[in-house]
Amino acid sequence: MNGSTAFSAAPRHAASTTPVLEVEDLSVRFTRRGEAGTQAVDGVSFSVAPGETIGLVGESGCGKSVTSLAVMGLLPKRGVQVAGSVRLDGQELLGAGDRALRKLRGADMAMVFQDPLSSLNPTVTIGVQVTEVLKEHRGMSGKEATEEAADLLDRVGIPDPRRRLGEYPHQLSGGMRQRALIAMALACSPRLLIADEPTTALDVTIQAQILELLRELVQGSGTALVMITHDLGVVAGLCDRVHVMYAGRIIETADRGDLFARPRHPYTGGLLASVPRLDTTRGTPLTPIRGSARDAIPWAQGCAFAPRCDSGRDDCLTEVAGSTVPLESDGAGRELRCRHPLTVPPVAGSPTTPGADR
Amino acid sequence: MHRRPTRALAASAAALSALALAGCASSDRDESGTAAGESSASGGGGGTFVFGAAGDPTMFDPALATDGESFRVTRQIYEGLLTNAPGTADLEPALAESYDVSEDGLTYTFALREGVKFHDGTDFNAEAVCFNFDRQYNFTGLAASPAASEYWQNNFGGFASTPDVPSLYAGCEATDAATAVITLTETTSRFPAVLALPSFAIQSPAALEQYKADELGGNGDALTYSEYATAHPTGTGPFKFGSWDRGNKTVSIVKNADYWGEAAGVDEIVFRSIADGNTRRQELQAGSIDGYDLVAPADYQALEQGGFQVLPRDPFNVLYLGMNGGGIEGTSANPALQDVRVRQAIAHAIDRDTIVRSLLPEGAEAAIEFVPPAVDGWTQDVTQYAYDPERSKSLLAEAGATGTTLRFYYPTDVSRPYLPDPAAMYEVISKNLTDAGFTVEPTSLPWNPDYLDAVQAGQADVHLLGWTGDYNDAYNFIGTFFADAGGGKMKAEFGGWSAPEVFSSLAAGDSEPDVEARGPLYEAANKAIMDFLPAVPISHAPNAIVVAENVSGLVPSPLSAEDFSTVTISE
Amino acid sequence: MLRFIVRRLLQLIPILLGLSVLLFAWLRALPGGPAQAALGERATPEDIARYNETFGLDQPVLVQYGKFLGRALQLDFGTSSRTGQAVTTEFLERFPGTLELTIFAMVFAIGIGIPLGYLAARRHGSWIDSSSVIGSLLGVAIPVFFLAYLLRLLFAVQLGWLPGSGRQDVRIDATHITNFFVLDGLMTREFDAAWDAVLHLVLPGIALGTIPLAIIVRITRASVLDVVNEDYVRTANAKGLATATVRRRHIIRNALLPVSTTIGLQTGLLLSGAVLTETVFAFGGVGSALRDAIANRDYALLQGFILILAVVYVLVNLLVDISYGLLDPRVRVR
């Protein structure tokens, strides 16, 4: 958990500047012929300022990756309904033409994916895969692009970049592949970089290096970074602001420090409690969240987390409360979607039942 | 030695025909045979005539050839001393203008056509004639193997090198440039009719020697033929050899401008081998060939409606159901067949009329004996076996052979003039036999060599086979099958029946030097055969050759021995 | 790469040896043995003895096999009993035609199959997709010779658009040097002959190419469907590459890997197995020679051709492996 040392870092986001990315009420619905649709993302809103790093956190299946793909315009066209608004530097992306989007992707917004091996084309050399971006967006000639590509690889910390340019993905180690992917993403100094679980597939030692690299690259360049992760350690190390998602909705938003210090949503609390910590006594068991993300109920029927929640009461259900659980302001810079938030910060090893008498 | 000048005998439909007549005798053809239109004399349009053959030729040395596709080509390149008059099986002069035969029928003196040259420019003369006969008589080694010189062995018997096998051939002498004298060791109905066979055509001695015609390679019957046979066949005919493109499956022959007779009507003939009958028909319909042989009877109508000329050949064949008389080493024939009642039951079981009506082309007739009606020696007065399944059943019951299992062999991959569709024929006869109380156990084999071999070796109880006559003499039909093949047995195909009365009547006909006197002798032989019933005759079927609308001059031959030099093509 | 090729070549040796043993045994297992197979059933015992002596069949089996192998290595497979030509000569005469036909059929199958398979995958679920799936199932289910007859009946006979048999119109006076008729026509500048030879390839080529076409459509479709869902395609899109670049460099290049294997295997099969098509179209290639050999029980030719064709097939498969190695860098290193 290299992130623990970075807790002191001051939030870098400046509210005054116009955000690079504004997502408003984004909804994504998957429809299949003859079957009821699946609401993957449901009314998600957030924004990222230049130089800011935000985290989208949640278990797999919570909609965070779909959100990022929707932002990039990479969702398949068939069987997907996207609604809401996504603006990059004020330019509306939803409904923009494919051609326009392609101009933006890779140049103004870029993305780094989870599995570096499968995300690289196995039959094309690294060099081609890097230079093709440069040629596409920066109109470079072959020679220029090669020079620049070598430079990029060098910057992302790949030794002997010229030799690597001629190699194929399978010849590189996992960490090197991810560095190469990052080099491609950063090739045009994008305004927005989305990193979708960039370290999940990597060894722990490599993870730290990659995160460090991302931070270095983003720092100072003014690039806005959206970190998508289920790993709170990554959040702790990198993010200024954190949005926790569950079943397609944002359930809690807070600055990093606040969130770690005082999680309010029982789900957030549960996430924190299930991370092993060095500062607890040996032998204390971890406290996992009950059940799995599959147990969610539709938001229309109540709080999707209710079936797994220890704090859950009857009024978590729409039927009882008469309305769905809203996302409401929860103090300065915080938002929360919960009727029975945690009041005491949870401690790993102790049952996560504060405020709840059973 | 008395010599008896031969007279014109054409009217008798016997072996010999009007030798004194001039070459161009096609005018006396009856109308039905000349559907292809007027004689070639008016044409002369030249061009290329493409003919769809049913198979690839083997090579072009007729002395060593055995198959119809090779002969079809060599007939155009070479000529014999005699030939068949167009559209008939009758003899006519070719390279010999006339001949005399001695009283005892052993010495033939041929007066040769003069001024004829081979394609290589050398002269045709009596020495060339004798060279050719001596050549075949002196075959040794592979050339003397049964697979190579089959026609010599069938017609002349042994070779100089095989004194234990008697030979018909005694010698040939060139008394002067235009006179060749051939002597025989016995009198036979075969001679001189065999001289019209393509195997005994006269080839250029110079070319034979230059291209080492007698040097065969290979083994057994996987023979490798000489350069002469594959690339330099040289005769006197109206066409010269052009080229043989095995990959493209074509043989090309070109007009011989220096031909002694009437020049060919087209500049070139290409024989293209198309094995599949449907493909041949479709290629003709599509216009990529101008004619083809072995027309399926089922296609006659469609072709005629499409404006093509279907030229029927007069039936000169017989289809029969062979029966195995047993006694062949290494095989076991069904003993029930030894009982003549069982053989009669088979004969009565076959519905010839339906077969003739439904399986064979128009003009086919049910056979009551083994020679076609047009051949001298045919007689109504033989024992006839009408279709009568009930009679078959009672005959079988009488013989105690009800349910007898017959191993029935039939060929595949072949269409013969007498047997256009062997499988259908098998199916109908097999049903007939089953209905009459037999049990049939079928075996089908590819025609050549498997089927012929198996049948010759006596592996079948009953089998389908037939014969197309080589020349107009009854012995060529019945003698080929039923004469004493040695040791008082018939040839092996029939399992060596021992039928002395058949043998003696046949021998009497064959050795009768007087052609006129042979007819009654053959009639007696036919009666004896149909009483003994070593096989069941089924039908005589015409078959046809087809050409496009713009082709004229092709005269169909009952022997399938068409002369393509009279063919012309108009635009 | 070189080591890879050498190793694969070495692996071929036992297979080829086994093949030769099998075919050696085959001829000996024929009813009556090789002598009777060659001489026919009418052969006298003396004939057979002479034959056995000439070909050393009276010697121990191992010696016989050694001699057979020795001759085979010198490309001597005996003499065809039907044509009297050396089997090797026959093969060399016939093979160019088959090769031309195979090339045409594969060009047809690939030229239509890959675009169609790609289109079907990209329009997954559309009528193009469904009909190409159904078509490809039908293409495999139709007996080839029936299809060939239908094609010929329609296009050669009824419509008369295309020649329905043979390799070249015999009325065209073409010079043949290599026996590749198209090539010959081009070399001798007899362009009408070359064009005519091409026309003669069309119908048999289509008949022959139908099965490969069906298979290529299916494989391409499945493969493209797999590849478009691959992460690297998403990456390529995320990089904002032009659609054409994504399609060419990232989708098609990868989707064609399994297709290339199929193409190779099918080519091998066509080279060896055009028996039915060549028969229907009276096309003078290896296939019709095989059929003639079956019909005439030309055992020497059958044995030689099958052996040579199996070797060709094995070599084509080797080429496929090697080219797969060239196409897919992951295999190359292994």
Add this chain to the structure above:
Amino acid sequence: MTAALGSTRRDKIDELAARAGQVPAGGGGVSLARSAFRRLRRDPVAIIGAVIVVAFLLVAALAPWLAPRDPLEQALLSEVRQGSIPGSREGFPLGVDQLGRDVLSRLIYGSRQSLLIGVVSTVLGAVAGMALGVLAGAFGGWVDTVVMRFVDILLSIPGLLMAISISVLLGQNQYALMIAIAVTQVPVFARLLRGSMLSQRDSDYALAAKALGVKRSRIVLGHVLPNSLSPVIVQATLSLATAIIEAAALSFLGLGDPDISRPEWGAMLSSAQAVLSFAPMLAVYPALCIIVVALGFTLLGESLREALDPKFRR
């Protein structure tokens, strides 16, 4: 005929399928089969395939009752002329063939022979191939090497050439035909089963059984083999289609059943080529039968493959 039976039969299949689905599961293999079966039932492709296959199997089984006439009876032979064949008429709904026999009855009886050739040759090929595969897969080591080399050699001869060689060797009868087709199938099954067994052999449960000291033969026969069977079943279904088509091809080459009276689609198709110009339907009917049956087996095989493949499981 098949169309008329189709709708009722579909209900039957559904009913059967439902009943089969209720059988209590006995073990892991059964539940796998059951879940596969359940998936199959929902797959329209599988249903079409199954309906075709079952329909033809029923026709074959019930041929004597379904066929309106004796397929060998040359009923209208006397009306057949060269170049014209009587068309359909009362009692002969699809007309007669060149020998005046009822085409419909021949097609119905032909299904017996054609399916028999397909089934027998596939079963023979599968059994022989599996035996080799088990040998190689179970023993490994030099046995594996020898067996697989042999299989490689068989694979190096293209299928049709192999079938031709074997037909030529065995002479012409229907058993030779079946064996010839079977041999071409052997290498596929051998490779398939070996590959499947190798992956099963190293699977956790096999290793666990080994660790528990279960005898090798028991592991192979009791665990590995049953679990390796699903690809074999899929391949067998697909091979049936190939076998029927290949039988037709051999018939066409003159290497089919010499008893050509016995109705068989391939032989019917081959012999109808001669009359294609004026009686094309004589070729079209048997060709359609071959195509539809081959299609049925292919559809069934493909959907079986999907149903049994964990990758496709949802």
